[in-house]
Amino acid sequence: DVKVTQSSRYLVKRTGEKVFLECVQDMDHENMFWYRQDPGLGLRLIYFSYDVKMKEKGDIPEGYSVSREKKERFSLILESASTNQTSMYLCASSKPGQGAAGTEAFFGQGTRLTVV
Amino acid sequence: GQSLEQPSEVTAVEGAIVQINCTYQTSGFYGLSWYQQHDGGAPTFLSYNALDGLEETGRFSSFLSRSDSYGYLLLQELQMKDSASYFCAVREATGGFKTIFGAGTRLFVKA
Numbered sequence: 001d002v003k004v005t006q007s008s009r010y011l012v013k014r015t016g017e018k019v020f021l022e023c024v025q026d027m028d029h030e031n032m033f034w035y036r037q038d039p040g041l042g043l044r045l046i047y048f049s050y051d052v053k054m055k056e057k058g059d060i061p062e063g064y065s066v067s068r069e070k071k072e073r074f075s076l077i078l079e080s081a082s083t084n085q086t087s088m089y090l091c092a093s094s095k096p097g098q099g100a101a102g103t104e105a106f107f108g109q110g111t112r113l114t115v116v
Numbered sequence: 117g118q119s120l121e122q123p124s125e126v127t128a129v130e131g132a133i134v135q136i137n138c139t140y141q142t143s144g145f146y147g148l149s150w151y152q153q154h155d156g157g158a159p160t161f162l163s164y165n166a167l168d169g170l171e172e173t174g175r176f177s178s179f180l181s182r183s184d185s186y187g188y189l190l191l192q193e194l195q196m197k198d199s200a201s202y203f204c205a206v207r208e209a210t211g212g213f214k215t216i217f218g219a220g221t222r223l224f225v226k227a
Contacts, residue, residue, distance in 0.1 A: 033214070043217035043220075044217075056214070092159075105215055109157075
């Protein structure tokens with residue numbers, strides 16, 4: 001059974017803290033993504049990576065950074081957490097390429113982060 | 117820039133047919149996907165269209181018109197368990213073929 005695992009389901013952090021959200025996939029996928037999901041806004045792409053040590057900014061990268069040192073692991077870092085980063089964070093992975101392969105993204109269960 | 121438009125809410129009765137529309141504006145378009153998300157759950161993949169036309173998978177069908185930048189998800193024989201949020205998503209041809217999601221359509225199925 002394919003799996004994308006996020007390290008925490010719920011997290012509460014203080015303003016100004018450095019926060020690490022970890023994501024691991026066991027499908028040997030090249031592509032990995034971080035989204036945040038807020039009511040009425042859907043899923044917004046923060047960063048994605050299509051290979052180890054490769055990363056590209058999504059639509060809302062400000063205040064975030066990422067790390068992909070190993071193929072199976074993609075970390076999202078909040079350098080200095082702020083209250084407007086309170087959200088549901090979803091990690092996903094997919095195969096590369098065009099056509100049917102690489103079009104299905106597999107999601108983790110999400111991390112609900114609250115910054116107080 | 118890129119954008120996807122879909123209705124925020126749709127309500128239908130059990131056993132009926134419902135269509136959820138999605139219009140998109142993007143560059144380097146490769147295909148349109150649909151995802152389902154139940155409350156508290158992770159989004160799960162439903163379908164993908166790269167070419168014009170209708171793709172059918174059981175009770176769910178998805179349609180794409182590339183010339184109109186438009187697609188829809190059709191749900192037939194609605195069941196209560198179909199109550200969920202449905203997202204259209206566009207696959208763009210950047211270095212990693214990133215996927216951009218719409219804001220989602222909340223489907224309420226009534227008895």
